[in-house]
Amino acid sequence: MMTTVTMTVNGKSVSETVEGRTLLSTLLRDDLRLTGTHIGCDTSQCGACVVHVNGKAVKSCTMFAIEAQGAEVSTIEGQANADGSLNVIQQAFQDHHGLQCGFCTPGMVMTTASLLKENPKPTEAEVRTYLEGNICRCTGYHNIVKAIMAASGQDVSSIAAEQLIS
Amino acid sequence: MPKDDGIGAATVRREDVRFLTGRGRYSDDIKAYGECAAVFARSNVANGTIKSINTDVAATMPGVLAIFTGEDFVEVGGNPAGWLINSRDGEPMKEPKRPVLAHGKVRHVGDAYAAVIAETAAQGRDAVEALEVEIEEHAAVINMKDALAGTNYVHDEIGTNQCFDWGWIEDNRAATDAAIKGAHHVTTLELVNNRLVPNAIEPRCSIGDYNPGTGDYTLQTTSQNPHMTRLLISAFVLGIPENKLTVIAPDVGGGFGSKIYHYGEEALVLAAAKKLGRTVKWTSDRSEAFLTDAHGRDHVTKIELALDDKGNFLAFRTETLANVGAYLSNFSTVTPTFLHGTLMAGNYTVPLVYVNMKTVFTNTAPVDAYRGAGRPEATFSLERVIDMAAREIGRDPIELRRQNFIKPDQYPFASAAGLEYDSGNYDALMDQMEKVSDKTGFAARRAESEAKGLLRGFGVNAYVEACGIAPSNLVGILGARVGLYDAATVRVNATGNLSVMVGAHSHGQGHETVFPQIVADMLGIDAASIDIVHGDTSKIPFGMGTYGSRSLAVCGSAVVRATEKIIAKAIKIAAHMLEAEASDVDFSDGTFSVKGTNKSVSFGEVALKAYIPHDYPIDMIEPGLEETAFYDPANFTYPSGAYCCEVEVDPETGKVRVDRMTAVDDFGNVINPMIVTGQVHGGLGQGIGQALVEQTTYDDDGQLLSASYMDYAMPRADDLPFYVVDHSQSTICTHNPLGAKGCGEAGAIGSPPTVVNAVIDAMQSGGKNITHIDMPMTPHRVWTAMNNAQ
Ligand code: FES
Ligand code: FES
Secondary structure, eight states, rough: EEEEEEEEETTEEEEEEETTTOOOHHHIISOOOOOOOOOOOSSOSTTTEEEEETEEEEEEEGSGGGGGGGOEEEOOOOOOOOOOOOHHHHHHHTTEEEEEOOHHHHHHHHHHHHHHHSSSSSOOHHHHHHHHGGGOOOSHHHHHHHHHHHTTOOOOOTTSOOOOOO | OOOOTTTTOOOTTTHHHHHHHTOBBBBBOOOTTTTTEEEEEEEESSEEEEEEEOHHHHSSSOOOOOOOEGGTTTTTTTOSBOOOOOOOTTTBOOOOOOSSSSSSSEOOTTTTEEEEEESHHHHHHHHHHHOEEEEEOOOOOOOHHHHHSSSOOSSSTTTTTTTEEEEEEEEGGGHHHHHHHSSEEEEEEEEEEEBBBBSSSSSSEEEEETTTTTEEEEEEEESSHHHHHHIIIIISSSSSOOGEEEOOOBOOOOOOOTTOOOHHHHHHHHHHHHHHHHEEEEEEHHHHHHHHHHHBBBBBEEEEEEEESSSSSEEEEEEEEEEEEEEEOOOTOOOOOOOOTTTTTTTOSSSSEEEEEEEEEEEOOOBBOOOTHHHHHHHHHHHHHHHHHHHHOOOOOOHHHHHBBBGGOOOSSTTTTHHHHHHHHOHHHHHHHHHHTTGHHHHHHHHHHTTTTTEEEEEEEEEEOBBSSHHHHHHHHHSSOOOEEEEEEEEEEESOOEEESSSOOOOOSSSHHHHHHHHHHHTTSSSGGEEEEOOTTTTTTTOOSOTTOOIIIIIOOOOOHHHHHHHHHHHHHHOOOOOOGGGGGGTTTTEEEEEEEOOOOEEHHHHHHHHHOOOTTTTTTTTSSSEEEEOOOSSSOOOEEEEEEEEEEEEOOOOOOEEEEEEEEESSOOOOOHHHHHHHHHHHHHHHHHTTTTTOBBBBOOOOOOOOOOOOSOOOOOOOOEEEOOOSSSOOSSSSSOOBOOOOHHHHHHHHHHHHHHHHHHHTTTTTOOOOOOOOOOOHHHHHHHHHHH
């Protein structure tokens, strides 16, 4: 059974004909070619696919496209500032080397956005707990946590001692 | 002072912008016009005879275009092991064929025996369901000891489950035995190096394409080394001429070893593309990844350390069974041998080492190199038994290590395990570790933990590893079937910007940022005007790819050599422009000048002249400014480090928490400290994961019980602490032009024994006489150990 689903994605209205079983992540990646939303697992664990639906962080691999009928969806492609520059969270990830292979990164950025909306000044422990549903295999999380705290406006120069070559 | 974007600068990564904005281009993001999908039929039994595969019904299902079975690949070659290892008796290892699709028998759960090509993956999956398959199940061979003792063979045709029985160094065997027999004290430890699944977050994906008009094949694939994949497909598996096959590895979402290797799915999509004249794509799901990506580690080891009455190490002897799984993956035979046995002298002046390594076929997924590849296993065995020995003879574990360390004035040092270490200063690393970890504050922190009812332990580790693999002539003698150089082309464009084609592949390491830093530094130009091209066999000269922490030490050295050639040629062109002898022309900071004059031309002007050679010494110099270098290292590089960690253990639950983790590493010269630090962090995360949570479990029937993120514990952010990382105590690699050693695997090598040593220390502080707990030290294991102990 094909259904037409209409929603707003990154501020643009879109309409696609999908099967009932089509996942939101599939609609975004295959139909809309917004491939920044990644698929890293099949059990809703990794968080590479996190997008926002009506302002809430959602694992897009866990939601059917038709469930997003009429919704406001935003993805990693819609996060940069209007002039194309990196937003505060994206910039903090770059400044603090919060990504390596980049595969988990879109989900991390989207999850961070929803964390900071709920809790503008999270502690280290709060950040780590909030990332429960986002797996990164590359970074050991250190620089992700640091980037998130920096994005929240906190001074991160002292939270992790690193003695580098001077 | 480093230039702000040259060598030594912590430049932020240029590749981040596309990853942070969703503009990366990973294999599965690529969609070709008219592409169709491959879906694999995989065995759900670990060991079985394929009686029949009836494709009649499936072939008529909607969207089905073609069905392949093992029968279709009987005539083509197998996927080979990259190293030939000989047993102690001189017999070559057993090398059963690894076919594109299983034929005759299936040998592990997930072994693919058929593939359906359909218009969509969903249609392909439906058709796989409709295949009528009869597989007669046999008892599975899972446990390595049973595998060696029994007559149930993974490969009937070789009549054994032992791949080889290797000794290193065989000539030292008798002397090692004698040293252990006559020693004042011998510490013996049996341990397991737990089997791990690499789990790059991007699953594998391969897209095959064929142009019937030209006979050209293209494979886009998740690979750490596209040239080696091309070579394997061309020379061993499908016989496609190398010049008719382009392998492209676009953005790759992590590898950690698992994407070094050629896999059958890559050959299948190419064969299917040829048959159908269509682009054929396969994307693994996570469950398939668990079942079919090469796993890591899986050693069972007995190690003995002999000491004299003063605590001097006399000998290390190990006996290990290493699992290779059902088929030999490309690096599976070198990983437990030359990447492991040769490191068994560690950081120590010990005179004798003997390593016995038996590799065993089982009905499990292939096992191969995973971050560290053999060196983590060596370090774990050594550093656990040393800690245990220190306890047994009542010595401080740091002091005992220091007493036996190779000293800075002993380099180059010929280790008892056959390597020549070129540089290092293990005492300086240990000093720095003690300082930056605030070791002296440990007692107070322990008291605080105890006041909360928790046990606190301090664990330490010293490691040395071998990177930058490797001199080709040496590895050739040791059985490598390839050379291990790397290559780079520096192309100066007419307008003065540069494209640098490198054989190394970046899948998180930041090459696009780091390699330009080197070239910018050498040429005195802005790094932003230099772009890196990698991961495409049609664009780069050649390359052996990225693994074994070799990108900088080997490919970076090739970049230096090619850039030196550019400078040499540019000086000749500049000499002509300046009407001077080349020997009178100096080059610094992007400017060519004539000694003792104020005459000069810029690098950009020389570049333009090379491409517009109107007034040009054409009889002496070719136009253009492009140079290629192949760099074959003179030796391995030897990164080393001293790590410590502090854990808290809850005696009520057995839960271990790593509270502090310090890594002091010697990586030689560091090009970008930010990236190097990040590499250490990642390794630490994986190493702590191995120590505490990660476990791959097959049941006796060969079912993989830990085949999803619900069952396989991936370290999460709240399992890990902030780390202290230091590389202030470096010694320079003496034999490559960058002085660089390699940093990609260190964290995963140094951390597991550190964590285990700390947990044992915590146990002892709680009055429990526990000398060893196998990884992963889950709450259940620790709690059980505590309850069983006195
Ligand atoms: S792909 Fe959605 S949670 Fe992993
Ligand atoms: S950056 Fe690679 S998985 Fe997080």
